[in-house]
Amino acid sequence: xxxxxxxxxxxxxxxxxxxxxxxxxxxxxxxxxxxxxxxxxxxxxxxxxxxxxxxxxxxxxxxxxxxxxxxxxxxxxxxxxxxxxxxxxxxxxxxxxxxxxxxxxxxxxxxxxxxxxxxxxxxxxxxxxxxxxxxxxxxxxxxxxxxxxxxxxxxxxxxxxxxxxxxxxxxxxxxxxxxxxxxxxxxxx
Amino acid sequence: xxxxxxxxxxxxxxxxxxxxxxxxxxxxxxxxxxxxxxxxxxxxxxxxxxxxxxxxxxxxxxxxxxxxxxxxxxxxxxxxxxxxxxxxxxxxxxxxxxxxxxxxxxxxxxxxxxxxxxxxxxxxxxxxxxxxxxxxxxxxxxxxxxxxxxxxxxxxxxxxxxxxxxxxxxxxxxxxxxxxxxxxxxxxxxxxxxxxxxxxxxxxxxxxxxxxxx
Numbered sequence: 001x002x003x004x005x006x007x008x009x010x011x012x013x014x015x016x017x018x019x020x021x022x023x024x025x026x027x028x029x030x031x032x033x034x035x036x037x038x039x040x041x042x043x044x045x046x047x048x049x050x051x052x053x054x055x056x057x058x059x060x061x062x063x064x065x066x067x068x069x070x071x072x073x074x075x076x077x078x079x080x081x082x083x084x085x086x087x088x089x090x091x092x093x094x095x096x097x098x099x100x101x102x103x104x105x106x107x108x109x110x111x112x113x114x115x116x117x118x119x120x121x122x123x124x125x126x127x128x129x130x131x132x133x134x135x136x137x138x139x140x141x142x143x144x145x146x147x148x149x150x151x152x153x154x155x156x157x158x159x160x161x162x163x164x165x166x167x168x169x170x171x172x173x174x175x176x177x178x179x180x181x182x183x184x185x186x187x188x189x
Numbered sequence: 190x191x192x193x194x195x196x197x198x199x200x201x202x203x204x205x206x207x208x209x210x211x212x213x214x215x216x217x218x219x220x221x222x223x224x225x226x227x228x229x230x231x232x233x234x235x236x237x238x239x240x241x242x243x244x245x246x247x248x249x250x251x252x253x254x255x256x257x258x259x260x261x262x263x264x265x266x267x268x269x270x271x272x273x274x275x276x277x278x279x280x281x282x283x284x285x286x287x288x289x290x291x292x293x294x295x296x297x298x299x300x301x302x303x304x305x306x307x308x309x310x311x312x313x314x315x316x317x318x319x320x321x322x323x324x325x326x327x328x329x330x331x332x333x334x335x336x337x338x339x340x341x342x343x344x345x346x347x348x349x350x351x352x353x354x355x356x357x358x359x360x361x362x363x364x365x366x367x368x369x370x371x372x373x374x375x376x377x378x379x380x381x382x383x384x385x386x387x388x389x390x391x392x393x394x395x396x397x398x399x400x401x402x403x
Contacts, residue, residue: 010211017215024219028226033233040237043244050247057258064261064268071268074275081278124270124277146296150289158278160285161312168306185281 084158085186090114090131094184098135101155105148110137115181127188132162137178139169145178158185286312286388294349295322298341302327302334302370317353317387324380327368331378335361339382351386359383 006014086093095112102110115132137145145166152159163181195201207213288310299305305324312318322342328334335358343356360381367374 006211013210013212014215017212017219020215020219021222024223024226028230032230033226036230036233036237040233040240043237043240047240047244047247050244050251053258054247054251054254057254060258060265061261064265067265067268071272074272075268077279078271078275081275122277124273128274128278142292142296146289146292149292150287153285153287153289157282160281161288163312164288164308164310166305166308168304185278 081158082187084156087189089189090117090184090186094131094133098133101152102135102137102148105151106144107137107140107148109139110135112136112182125185128185129188131184131186133182133184135180135182137180139172139175140178141174142166142176145176149180156184159183286318290349291318291320291346294345295342298338298345300334300337302375303338312388317385317389318351320384321359322382322384325364325368325377326380327370327375327377329375331363331376332361335378335380338380342382342384346384346386352389354384354386356382356384 091114094114098112099110102108112133112135115134117129117131120126120128120130140148149161149164153161160183161180162183163179165179167177169175169177291310295305295308303324303326305322307323308320310318310320326332326334326338339356339358343354346354346356358380360379362379364377364379366377368377369375
């Protein structure tokens with residue numbers, strides 16, 4: 001068996017070849033195959049994401065259609081609640097509305113003034129405000145007042161009377177002085 | 190045996206030397222490996238291109254569906270919000286205290302010899318309803334007439350469906366004044382009644398919200 005003896009020059013050339021090999025491998029993986037694989041993996045991830053979105057999209061569309069059917073009553077009620085409050089600042093329309101309401105009930109001189117307004121803490125009512133009104137009725141017959149209050153409570157579902165004061169009017173015993181504190185729930189303007 | 194003379198010995202030796210050049214062999218090996226790596230890269234690039242084409246197709250499909258899905262998600266969120274808000278508002282409406290039925294019950298309890306001078310009512314979320322009724326009673330036994338009012342009111346409210354009904358005298362005093370009831374002069378008493386109850390057991394009849402005339 002003949003033994004290959006390398007000269008110094010040949011050893012240098014072998015070493016140079018090895019260096020070249022290392023550089024080739026480094027360049028290949030760092031600048032060619034690596035980025036290509038990364039790009040492919042990213043695309044595969046995007047495909048998986050988009051595919052899952054596509055798969056769930058039909059389900060979501062069906063769910064929304066179903067929810068639309070189920071929420072029909074709620075949306076109707078919601079629209080009705082909103083329709084109870086006209087456009088504009090409540091202080092502009094609520095006092096005249098109360099005045100005309102009590103006038104229709106044959107109770108004159110009713111006045112309403114805003115005591116305060118606060119936002120709700122519940123996140124569901126983030127777009128609604130609570131207004132507290134003082135309704136002053138200087139002269140009312142008890143029976144007529146009772147009917148008017150019952151009618152008001154039924155006509156205005158978002159109105160709640162929290163305080164009631166009926167006082168005997170000294171000069172005309174058949175009439176009472178009435179002060180109501182009413183809370184209304186009104187959409188934010 | 191014939192004698193062979195190799196006159197090209199030096200040239201052949203040089204040629205063999207050139208063929209055994211490690212750099213040349215190394216370069217050839219590197220070129221071979223490079224070619225293999227290039228082929229492998231090409232195969233990978235081909236697969237990547239196929240994936241890219243698939244991605245493009247999916248993105249095209251998604252771009253067609255996306256506006257509908259986004260709109261559906263938005264509508265779904267809106268509907269959920271409406272349902273929750275309506276539920277809270279319904280709860281608010283259902284838990285209101287209706288003064289109409291209470292005033293009717295109170296009116297039923299007032300006999301001709303009883304007069305109310307003041308009714309003060311408050312609705313508290315935690316304590317329920319507290320009403321203070323002040324007035325005068327006129328009878329031979331005016332305290333007894335006031336007690337009749339107290340008992341009747343307690344009975345009416347309990348039967349009316351309110352819970353934890355308590356009707357108590359805060360004050361009951363004889364008055365010096367004499368009243369004329371049915372042509373008879375009778376004594377009078379001043380009373381203050383404290384009425385407390387929980388409205389939960391009794392509900393009014395809330396109607397569907399009506400759209401107001403504008």
